[in-house]
Amino acid sequence: MRTLSLTFIALTLSGCANWGFDSNVSPAGVKDYYKAGSVTLYSREQLADKNYVTLGSVEGEACQLEANEPPPKEADARNHIRRRAADMGANGLLLDNCMHFDDMPGCIEHVLCSGQALSVAE
Template identity: 40%
Template sequence: MKYLLPSVFILLLGGCAGEYTFNSNLDSDAINDYFKASDVTVYEGTLQPVGPFEVKGMVEGETCQVSENDAPASVSEARTLARRAAADKQANGLVIKNCLLIEEASQNCVSRALCVGQAIVTTNIQQ
């Protein structure tokens, strides 16, 4: 018995060895697109860009709670969508001008969140 258990263990480990490859349905471009908002620094309130910067244009992010059973609209998600829009303009910064949460139901949304800002390119990124 004391020789049987190690022999079985070695056979099981030997079965795991081989030339295995990993195939995924994930697209590397989609992953880069998903994380591109993290490359944009958000400047809001007392945190403002230091040094010269170039304005690339206005951007916005908007979320909508379509039905009562959906997740409520959030300002943080709207801000992330604005960061993604700034990244689409090849900006590395976003100066938030205003974020608004509208909890009054409209024809299309139960609640809505909106963030508007300027997409900028800075030479110095404040951390």
Template identity: 45%
Template sequence: MRRLPLALPLSLCLTLLTGCSYFSVHTNIDKENFTEYFKPGSVALVEKAQLEDLNYQVLGTVEAESCQADADQPVPNLGDARTEARRKVADMGGNGLLMGKCVTLAQTADCLSSLLCYGQALKVAEPAQ
């Protein structure tokens, strides 16, 4: 059985790779997308009982919604509303969220059903070392 010289497969591979060098790949991976995706992780949920032990400032009220836009989508849930609220707190410069009331709404203009939640955005000071 005859073997091909090593130079032939190598030159064939290089030719194929060179032919693909005119293609470019565009993705949605950029710093902004990563920042937005992980933003809720920078906000901790705070219970009312914890507030007396914390040094904090109230930044304002946040409102968040979990919406079922059509029948093929999952029903609204607390986790989605809470994640949206945490993202809004991070946008305000906060790092804590005290969840308040959540209300289930029947059909609205945009949603078959929705869960609307309110909470307080907090800026919690780091404990002194």
């Protein structure tokens, strides 16, 4: 009985051997999405005892294009600004503020975050 069970499992698993998976996400797209995780958000108080260099100003945004879409989230705008900071070579971000706008050109609602991209010595 045991041999029969093992044979059945082996045949079942071998049926999946040629199974493939197609995705519309490229490896570069996945890498781009997760690079925001390499940028740490800092407050001014946290930076008081750290050595850092300001690399420049950055902005991130989230936009609601259509009425049937959910409103933009501040978290999405913060992720966007972190990805842009990572593009500049930053490992830190000092977030200045996030503002919400209604009826911006091209957006029903719009969230815009601004800050400073930082290179923080670890």
